[in-house]
Amino acid sequence: VVGRIFNVSKQIQFKDITTNLELDSDVYNPKYNLRLEFREPMFTPTSTLAVQIYTIDRFSKELVIVGYAAINLFCVQDTNDAPDSDTLGQAVSLNEGGHQIRLHRITALKLKFEFCPTFVHAPAWSSYTSFRLSQPFSKEDILHIRCMGEKPIVPCASLLVRLIPALKDDNGNQLSMADIPKSQASSYASERCEPIHGEPYIYQELARREIETARNICNLIADDKQVKTFTSDKRRQQFMRTRLTRSSNTSVGLMDFSFVVRLTPMHGARLLIEKAFNLPKTKPAVAVAALCPPANLFYQDRISPDDTTVQWTTGWTSEDSCTLRSPVWNDRLLHFSDQLSKKSVCDISEWRVFAIEIYAMDLKAQAASPQAHTYMHYYLRCSRDYGTNHQIFREGDFVACSGFQLPLFQGRVNVETLTNIMECEGSKSKIGEVIDQALKKRQLRLLDGSHIVVFTADARLQTDLTFLHPPMIVYPHLQGKKGKVIDKSKPLSSILKGEEILANLETRVNAIMMQTIYSTVNST
Numbered sequence: 166v167v168g169r170i171f172n173v174s175k176q177i178q179f180k181d182i183t184t185n186l187e188l189d190s191d192v193y194n195p196k197y198n199l200r201l202e203f204r205e206p207m208f209t210p211t212s213t214l215a216v217q218i219y220t221i222d223r224f225s226k227e228l229v230i231v232g233y234a235a236i237n238l239f240c241v242q243d244t245n246d247a248p249d250s251d252t253l254g255q256a257v258s259l260n261e262g263g264h265q266i267r268l269h270r271i272t273a274l275k276l277k278f279e280f281c282p283t284f285v286h287a288p289a290w291s292s293y294t295s296f297r298l299s300q301p302f303s304k305e306d307i308l309h310i311r312c313m314g315e316k317p318i319v320p321c322a323s324l325l326v327r328l329i330p331a332l333k334d335d336n337g338n339q340l341s342m343a344d345i346p347k348s349q350a351s352s353y354a355s356e357r358c359e360p361i362h363g364e365p366y367i368y369q370e371l372a373r374r375e376i377e378t379a380r381n382i383c384n385l386i387a388d389d390k391q392v393k394t395f396t397s398d399k400r401r402q403q404f405m406r407t408r409l410t411r412s413s414n415t416s417v418g419l420m421d422f423s424f425v426v427r428l429t430p431m432h433g434a435r436l437l438i439e440k441a442f443n444l445p446k447t448k449p450a451v452a453v454a455a456l457c458p459p460a461n462l463f464y465q466d467r468i469s470p471d472d473t474t475v476q477w478t479t480g481w482t483s484e485d486s487c488t489l490r491s492p493v494w495n496d497r498l499l500h501f502s503d504q505l506s507k508k509s510v511c512d513i514s515e516w517r518v519f520a521i522e523i524y525a526m527d528l529k530a531q532a533a534s535p536q537a538h539t540y541m542h543y544y545l546r547c548s549r550d551y552g553t554n555h556q557i558f559r560e561g562d563f564v565a566c567s568g569f570q571l572p573l574f575q576g577r578v579n580v581e582t583l584t585n586i587m588e589c590e591g592s593k594s595k596i597g598e599v600i601d602q603a604l605k606k607r608q609l610r611l612l613d614g615s616h617i618v619v620f621t622a623d624a625r626l627q628t629d630l631t632f633l634h635p636p637m638i639v640y641p642h643l644q645g646k647k648g649k650v651i652d653k654s655k656p657l658s659s660i661l662k663g664e665e666i667l668a669n670l671e672t673r674v675n676a677i678m679m680q681t682i683y684s685t686v687n688s689t
Contacts, residue, residue, distance in 0.1 A: 541569060
């Protein structure tokens with residue numbers, strides 16, 4: 166844990182704070198026992214302790230950021246509120262006592278559409294503004310705990326901090342740190358850590374983890390040469406401090422949340438189909454996602470309205486960037502659960518994918534037809550034997566908490582290709598080989614310059630966590646230079662007639678999709 170004390174104007178109030186990690190503490194519940202005393206002549210009322218927590222990814226052995234936390238050192242007199250300004254004369258008091266404070270994450274949420282050279286694949290994905298991973302507050306943020314509270318949370322993670330006034334002896338002299346006894350109090354104010362979203366279910370999973378000490382973890386993240394130097398605890402402490410220190414002028418990535426909890430059929434996965442680029446038809450487009458297996462949309466003649474393995478987007482954004490050939494759908498999440506597996510999660514043997522088809526709406530004929538499709542794997546299967554490419558601490562199946570930019574292919578899903586993909590053992594490279602073979606056999610035809618952007622996450626995780634990273638370009642060899650050329654088309658709003666509003670169009674389109682999916686024979 167490293168931190169600084171700032172005021173609302175972002176002026177540093179105290180030297181940098183760095184903790185040591187107790188070697189015998191559990192790495193999932195680490196203990197620091199850092200005690201600091203402040204003898205500054207004056208702290209401003211808005212003084213705020215802002216910290217960030219680093220860790221080492223076990224398999225990549227890279228330094229990553231778990232999250233950020235903040236706590237106000239003072240409160241407005243007779244309240245629990247943090248002061249908003251450093252106005253002279255206002256009555257404040259020490260924010261005394263034990264505090265359990267949440268960890269938060271910065272996010273690259275959809276802010277505005279602009280070119281962003283910071284990201285590696287920015288030309289293909291430009292709707293995310295850049296941010297510095299090493300800073301919990303942006304230039305626009307006010308350094309206040311209220312601002313931190315608006316950021317996505319790290320599920321089931323918190324930091325314990327205790328603030329106490331400087332103790333004095335009977336003569337009124339301040340005691341030195343060595344004379345101050347360790348606090349015997351064990352209670353902490355935890356109102357800010359009330360469980361939200363799927364945290365109660367996540368905690369049930371995390372509580373089953375086996376204890377692993379920091380001492381043992383040293384041997385896992387060190388190479389053979391470094392392990393030989395661990396002749397004392399002091400050397401282990403020095404190693405941990407060095408490994409958990411960020412070098413100047415270097416960026417640090419965020420911890421991957423894909424492996425927080427294993428997939429369970431009861432909770433399932435969420436899918437956000439956000440946008441597509443350069444579709445072949447200048448008509449309103451709807452994206453349909455089918456869970457495969459069972460792939461009922463492609464293997465059965467008719468689909469029941471009760472079949473939750475087939476879902477679609479129900480509307481568009483009102484932004485000018487939403488066009489007929491490059492639609493931007495609304496942020497409705499598609500939730501797939503219960504039918505993700507008929508068996509115990511530990512017995513899942515099939516590699517699962519989403520087959521996504523994009524339908525073009527013919528409003529005059531009241532009909533819809535597939536104009537493009539893609540295949541997307543969302544499972545991460547990992548075990549202790551999978552090596553460094555699978556970052557997980559025990560066996561299990563997980564949902565990727567990430568975004569994906571996928572190439573698009575012409576027309577409907579090819580059933581033979583889909584069958585071959587579902588029969589793969591789960592490797593992304595093997596699925597890529599199936600797609601490459603289908604292209605060679607002309608079972609698939611690539612839509613040059615077209616792609617779709619999709620996000621996935623375990624349904625128990627906060628939705629905002631999926632936007633922490635720019636989407637990963639899947640099968641980049643199929644998304645070459647031609648992918649940067651986006652043909653122009655009219656805004657979606659241009660097809661609205663008279664005083665028709667977007668909501669009316671969405672209602673008409675949804676009726677067409679229900680007729681198309683549920684009432685007609687699906688031919689492949």
